Amino acid sequence: MTTSTCNSCEFFFKTPNNARDFEKGKGDCVTSKQDEKGKYWLSRPVMEESLCCQSFKNKN
Amino acid sequence: MNTDIHSIDYKGKKIEFHPENPAEMDIPADELHEHLQNPSSARTQRLKSRCRWKHASAGEFVEKGVGAGIERMRLLTESHKATEGEPEPIRRAKGLKNILDNSTLVIQEDEFIVGYHAEDPNLFPLYPELSYMSVQDYLSTDYAPQPLTEAQEIVDYWKPFSLQKRCERYFDPVDLQRAYQVSTMEGPAFASGFNSVIPPYETVLEDGLQKRIDLAEQQIAHARKEMEAFPWDGTTKLQWIDKIDNWRAMTIACEAVIAWAQRHARLCRIVAENFETDPQRRKELLEIADICQRVPAEPAKGLKDAMQSKWFTYLICHAIERYASGYAQKEDSLLEPYYKISVVDKSFQPMTYGEVVELVEMERLKISEHGAGKSRAYREIFPGSNDLFILTLGGTRGDGSDACCDMTDAILEAAKRIRTTEPSIVFRYSKKNREKTLHWVFECIRDGLGYPSIKNDEMGVQQMRDYAKYSMNGNGATEEEAHYWVNVLCMSAGLAGRRKSQKTRSEGGSAIFPAKLLEIALNNGYDWSYSDMQLGPETGDARKFTSFDQLWEAFRKQYQYTIALCIRTKDVSRIFECRYLQMPFVSALDDGCMELGMDANELSEQPNGWHNPITSIVAGNSLVAIKKLVFDEQKYTMDQLLDALQANWEGYEEMHADFKNAPKWGNDDDEADILITRFYEEILGGEMRKNTNYSGGPVLPTGQAVGLYMEVGSRTGPTPDGRYGGEAADDGGISPYIGTDKKGPTAVLRSVAKVQKNQKANLLNQRFSVPIMRSKHGFNIWHAYMETWHDLNIDHIQLNVVSTEELKAAQREPEKHQDLIVRVSGFSARFVDIPTYGQNTIIARNEQDFKAEDLEYLSVDL
Numbered sequence: 022m023t024t025s026t027c028n029s030c031e032f033f034f035k036t037p038n039n040a041r042d043f044e045k046g047k048g049d050c051v052t053s054k055q056d057e058k059g060k061y062w063l064s065r066p067v068m069e070e071s072l073c074c075q076s077f078k079n080k081n
Numbered sequence: 082m083n084t085d086i087h088s089i090d091y092k093g094k095k096i097e098f099h100p101e102n103p104a105e106m107d108i109p110a111d112e113l114h115e116h117l118q119n120p121s122s123a124r125t126q127r128l129k130s131r132c133r134w135k136h137a138s139a140g141e142f143v144e145k146g147v148g149a150g151i152e153r154m155r156l157l158t159e160s161h162k163a164t165e166g167e168p169e170p171i172r173r174a175k176g177l178k179n180i181l182d183n184s185t186l187v188i189q190e191d192e193f194i195v196g197y198h199a200e201d202p203n204l205f206p207l208y209p210e211l212s213y214m215s216v217q218d219y220l221s222t223d224y225a226p227q228p229l230t231e232a233q234e235i236v237d238y239w240k241p242f243s244l245q246k247r248c249e250r251y252f253d254p255v256d257l258q259r260a261y262q263v264s265t266m267e268g269p270a271f272a273s274g275f276n277s278v279i280p281p282y283e284t285v286l287e288d289g290l291q292k293r294i295d296l297a298e299q300q301i302a303h304a305r306k307e308m309e310a311f312p313w314d315g316t317t318k319l320q321w322i323d324k325i326d327n328w329r330a331m332t333i334a335c336e337a338v339i340a341w342a343q344r345h346a347r348l349c350r351i352v353a354e355n356f357e358t359d360p361q362r363r364k365e366l367l368e369i370a371d372i373c374q375r376v377p378a379e380p381a382k383g384l385k386d387a388m389q390s391k392w393f394t395y396l397i398c399h400a401i402e403r404y405a406s407g408y409a410q411k412e413d414s415l416l417e418p419y420y421k422i423s424v425v426d427k428s429f430q431p432m433t434y435g436e437v438v439e440l441v442e443m444e445r446l447k448i449s450e451h452g453a454g455k456s457r458a459y460r461e462i463f464p465g466s467n468d469l470f471i472l473t474l475g476g477t478r479g480d481g482s483d484a485c486c487d488m489t490d491a492i493l494e495a496a497k498r499i500r501t502t503e504p505s506i507v508f509r510y511s512k513k514n515r516e517k518t519l520h521w522v523f524e525c526i527r528d529g530l531g532y533p534s535i536k537n538d539e540m541g542v543q544q545m546r547d548y549a550k551y552s553m554n555g556n557g558a559t560e561e562e563a564h565y566w567v568n569v570l571c572m573s574a575g576l577a578g579r580r581k582s583q584k585t586r587s588e589g590g591s592a593i594f595p596a597k598l599l600e601i602a603l604n605n606g607y608d609w610s611y612s613d614m615q616l617g618p619e620t621g622d623a624r625k626f627t628s629f630d631q632l633w634e635a636f637r638k639q640y641q642y643t644i645a646l647c648i649r650t651k652d653v654s655r656i657f658e659c660r661y662l663q664m665p666f667v668s669a670l671d672d673g674c675m676e677l678g679m680d681a682n683e684l685s686e687q688p689n690g691w692h693n694p695i696t697s698i699v700a701g702n703s704l705v706a707i708k709k710l711v712f713d714e715q716k717y718t719m720d721q722l723l724d725a726l727q728a729n730w731e732g733y734e735e736m737h738a739d740f741k742n743a744p745k746w747g748n749d750d751d752e753a754d755i756l757i758t759r760f761y762e763e764i765l766g767g768e769m770r771k772n773t774n775y776s777g778g779p780v781l782p783t784g785q786a787v788g789l790y791m792e793v794g795s796r797t798g799p800t801p802d803g804r805y806g807g808e809a810a811d812d813g814g815i816s817p818y819i820g821t822d823k824k825g826p827t828a829v830l831r832s833v834a835k836v837q838k839n840q841k842a843n844l845l846n847q848r849f850s851v852p853i854m855r856s857k858h859g860f861n862i863w864h865a866y867m868e869t870w871h872d873l874n875i876d877h878i879q880l881n882v883v884s885t886e887e888l889k890a891a892q893r894e895p896e897k898h899q900d901l902i903v904r905v906s907g908f909s910a911r912f913v914d915i916p917t918y919g920q921n922t923i924i925a926r927n928e929q930d931f932k933a934e935d936l937e938y939l940s941v942d943l
Contacts, residue, residue, distance in 0.1 A: 041340035051352065051355075053356065056146070058203075059131045059189060061202055062348065063185050063187055063200075064185065064347075066182065
């Protein structure tokens with residue numbers, strides 16, 4: 022059995038090389054949430070080789 | 082609306098009070114406030130409808146789902162462990178960097194101003210590095226950060242390093258136990274973590290953070306050169322070591338803030354390019370991305386830049402680097418140059434005046450959902466609101482001319498339209514202020530917002546000049562700087578701007594409670610009604626006092642002991658703030674810290690010492706009653722009085738009536754006013770100013786009750802003014818006791834004006850008649866009142882314009898009165914979010930009418 026990593030997730034966006042917080046393999050995990058007050062977007066830093074979380078959605 | 086108010090015969094004319102807006106005739110008087118909001122756009126209407134308010138009531142959060150996040154404390158702890166052994170300012174900077182680099186970012190639908198301080202918009206951060214007690218308290222509530230076991234580990238880790246623990250060891254446990262009762266004094270800053278700051282927003286907007294980094298690096302280079310130059314002199318050159326650490330910390334902090342802002346830019350771009358389906362919103366997200374990429378790294382080029390840059394700066398200074406209450410800024414002057422670029426010249430980020438109003442409405446809604454991880458005590462004392470968020474407008478410029486401008490009007494119009502409890506506004510009233518702006522001030526007040534509260538501009542400027550004389554480095558406020566003052570929190574003036582603003586509440590803030598001090602002075606220092614312990618020195622058995630002077634001196638001793646303890650707790654906090662709670666980001670923004678390589682906690686160029694006596698009028702009225710009935714007329718003995726108080730007046734009804742009917746403050750009656758004036762000037766101010774604080778200046782009183790008149794009232798036993806035990810105390814700082822001002826609004830002014838010596842600030846809290854204020858004569862009457870108030874040299878006033886009818890209707894059907902705002906004291910609150918005990922104190926306030934003699938005294942032209 023293979024376990025997916027953040028790199029293959031639709032919500033993973035690699036940090037651009039010219040960003041101040043650039044690190045090799047680092048990216049933003051961007052997800053949305055909705056509650057009774059409305060929709061909002063969250064972004065948290067993750068590494069591409071990290072094991073995926075419950076929000077994982079395959080890019081393909 | 083009910084216009085059934087008596088008409089007045091004035092100067093041969095019959096004056097009637099019909100609503101200025103005839104449409105209001107059709108609105109029932111008990112729901113007026115539900116018809117006054119008028120958001121300037123559909124977007125701000127939506128944002129208000131879905132606002133994530135974080136109001137507290139009786140210490141509990143009103144809305145479901147609000148709670149403490151764990152992210153900030155987790156990331157700070159991680160960094161603290163990893164940086165052991167490094168210089169403390171560097172550790173603080175790396176702690177901030179670790180939070181900013183790794184925190185979750187939030188962007189909500191419809192927002193134009195972006196940025197939040199916790200991992201979810203329903204959460205707020207906690208600060209275990211400050212008070213272990215207040216964070217521990219959170220862990221036992223429904224608002225506890227999750228997972229709870231990790232949160233407990235973090236609290237346990239920080240306990241020995243916390244500000245509270247570091248300070249406690251310098252106090253006798255007896256004194257600490259007394260201070261922690263919050264009965265004679267507000268709890269020490271180190272035990273609550275409550276704080277305030279005036280961030281130097283001006284340097285961020287004018288310079289940009291990249292320039293601040295460049296300045297710090299130039300200073301480091303210069304320092305190294307000085308250290309390396311021949312000959313070596315250890316007596317002068319070793320000072321560079323601490324300075325280099327501070328400058329290095331500033332660069333780390335500024336770099337981290339820029340990177341964090343640019344993470345926001347990236348998030349907006351990712352959402353726009355990958356998820357957003359509405360083309361208009363997509364375009365807007367890309368515009369926000371562009372703004373966040375540039376600011377605060379670069380200077381603001383237009384008004385949208387300025388607002389976003391200011392917001393990021395606010396979040397860091399007030400909620401991420403360290404907690405601080407407040408929203409202190411001279412917002413109209415700060416944004417005026419960018420208003421000119423965007424609205425007048427339209428040379429960058431072109432906008433209309435109406436779009437500026439909308440932008441300010443959005444700013445107000447951002448503040449309205451800003452959560453503060455305050456301790457339980459501070460959630461209790463600001464019922465119906467999130468926290469103390471107060472900005473300042475108006476006043477005069479450095480050359481003495483009127484500082485009001487179109488940006489001032491836009492901020493006031495936005496406040497009137499969107500109707501939110503936060504942020505509150507202070508208006509600096511000068512006779513030079515233009516009438517157009519005064520009309521906006523009046524519009525907000527008569528709509529019942531409770532703000533702007535009005536501060537006397539000239540008194541504030543003079544105060545800045547006076548404190549400058551005590552500057553320990555001879556660099557206090559210049560004449561121009563003295564004109565650039567704001568309210569630090571809700572009551573006290575302090576400098577704003579690029580340099581010399583107040584950076585910590587250990588400089589000025591916190592409270593002392595004279596009514597409880599009188600109670601214990603009557604009981605040899607013992608508090609029988611609340612804590613059941615000795616709260617002060619033994620000052621004699623009051624039953625044996627044979628003269629009023631003996632009681633006066635017993636009170637003086639209780640006050641001396643407690644005020645010295647108060648100031649000592651603040652100064653000890655200050656020392657440990659300097660050593661372990663450096664603020665490298667705030668320091669980087671201050672020109673003085675940048676020049677001298679000092680941390681913002683440590684550098685104090687302009688002293689601003691103040692402390693807040695609350696419940697003073699209960700104490701003052703009580704002294705008047707004792708002097709009259711026991712010592713002058715000898716109608717009762719001290720034995721009888723103390724027995725009656727112990728019985729909460731039960732069985733002493735006739736005696737109670739005599740004490741209740743004794744002369745009271747606020748009626749221009751010298752029988753009360755002479756003694757109470759002496760009480761304010763000789764004891765409250767005179768004894769307080771004998772204390773010198775960290776910054777070298779005297780500490781002066783700034784009376785303003787906030788919600789403490791309720792909390793401390795409930796902890797204060799029966800008092801000789803006829804008040805029953807547990808009843809609320811006086812609700813201002815120099816206001817008449819609730820309902821005892823019976824001679825009209827101008828008699829109140831004449832009483833209050835008698836207190837002039839040894840004061841820094843005192844709040845007068847008044848409630849005006851709705852029909853009079855909403856009539857076509859409303860502005861003229863208010864304006865004449867304000868001119869008289871100013872001429873009488875009174876410092877601060879706030880006005881409620883709300884009917885008893887509407888307040889009682891809201892108590893019956895709270896769900897129908899969500900937009901009913903009232904002024905509590907120093908802050909405005911949603912009425913239905915205030916506990917019933919507090920609501921009743923507002924209903925009981927005298928609704929001042931204006932009679933012909935008042936209008937004549939004010940010389941109103943009608």
